[in-house]
Amino acid sequence: MLDVRWPTVKRRAHQVSRAMEWDGMANAAGQTVVITGAAGRIGAMLRTRLPAADRVLRVVDLVPCEGGQVVDVTDLDALRAVVRGAHAIVHLAGHGLEMPWRDILETNVQGNWCVLEAARLEGVPRVVLASSNQIAGMRPTPSPGDEPLPADCPPRPGTYYGWSKAAMESLGSLFHDRFGLDVICLRIGSCFSAPPGGRGLSTWLSPDDAGRLVDAALRAPSPGFVRAWGVSANTRGTWSMTEGRELGYQPTDDAESWASALPPAEPPAPGFSAAAGQAVLGGPLALAPVGEPQTLRDGYDD
Numbered sequence: 001m002l003d004v005r006w007p008t009v010k011r012r013a014h015q016v017s018r019a020m021e022w023d024g025m026a027n028a029a030g031q032t033v034v035i036t037g038a039a040g041r042i043g044a045m046l047r048t049r050l051p052a053a054d055r056v057l058r059v060v061d062l063v064p065c066e067g068g069q070v071v072d073v074t075d076l077d078a079l080r081a082v083v084r085g086a087h088a089i090v091h092l093a094g095h096g097l098e099m100p101w102r103d104i105l106e107t108n109v110q111g112n113w114c115v116l117e118a119a120r121l122e123g124v125p126r127v128v129l130a131s132s133n134q135i136a137g138m139r140p141t142p143s144p145g146d147e148p149l150p151a152d153c154p155p156r157p158g159t160y161y162g163w164s165k166a167a168m169e170s171l172g173s174l175f176h177d178r179f180g181l182d183v184i185c186l187r188i189g190s191c192f193s194a195p196p197g198g199r200g201l202s203t204w205l206s207p208d209d210a211g212r213l214v215d216a217a218l219r220a221p222s223p224g225f226v227r228a229w230g231v232s233a234n235t236r237g238t239w240s241m242t243e244g245r246e247l248g249y250q251p252t253d254d255a256e257s258w259a260s261a262l263p264p265a266e267p268p269a270p271g272f273s274a275a276a277g278q279a280v281l282g283g284p285l286a287l288a289p290v291g292e293p294q295t296l297r298d299g300y301d302d
Helices: 005-027 041-047 076-083 101-122 160-179 207-219 242-247 255-261 274-279
Strands: 031-036 055-061 088-091 126-132 182-188 225-230
Touching: 031 041, 041 055, 041 207, 055 076, 076 101, 088 101, 088 207, 101 126, 101 160, 126 160, 126 207, 160 182, 160 225, 182 207, 207 225, 207 242, 225 242
Parallel strands: 031 055, 031 088, 088 126, 126 182, 182 225
Antiparallel strands: none
16 A cells, blocks of 8 residues: 655645745745746736736746747747746746647647746746636536635636646646645636626626736745636625635725626627527637637637
8 A cells, every 4th residue: 555644744844844935035025926928918917017026027928028038938948048046937828718729739738838847947936827717618607696616616618728727727736746836726717907798797807906816826825736716806706715815815806896887798609699608607718619719809708
């Protein structure tokens, strides 16, 4: 019989040591955080919200962005050079909507492995992964009276994009268990400047709350492997806030303030009724044609 008690004891002792080390690191001047995908929609939000007196940002993307470096996240050697000496990585790079299978594998899956492997090889102790509510996109939409949906609910994606987020979280768990990295998976809701339609009244993550959430994920002492919903304090919210609050996340925005100005629902996915899109947690994107490239202009949101 395999006795796992001693490795468990050693891992716990290591976590306690890391927690003490992280407390000092988080309070020391010059904590260095690398943001991948910094030119994207959420990356642009965080570039102006994460800077702090005790934090230095290194921003990278495949396309140029202000103050950043051009780096392909599927290039392991380039990533190693960028993350060397950093304390944490916030990994946002990748396709944010449905794409063909090979594109999803190359960018979302291979790119995620490269980020985690670069962190391991260069001794970066923490990685924050931008997961998505689409990991559970085909689950029935929770009703307001239901128990809040926990952030560790099993994957049930409806697209290759959603599946790639399940692969991301699974690989993050492996890198935590086998190599000791702290990995925080943020299952992001609808992160826009305003809620995108009726679904957004429950799934919205405001830009300011996105900053608060990622800041909490960067400061929490020795979280281990954690999943948390990326969502604001919405009156109509149906996803659990417990996991995020345990990280120290304190959202202040509520989509309800936009309710009177929003249409009742987003456009339906092609071939499906509006009711079908409202019936699943991931909304219209979960029902998008599998493997066909989508854009926000098609009426989808993440």
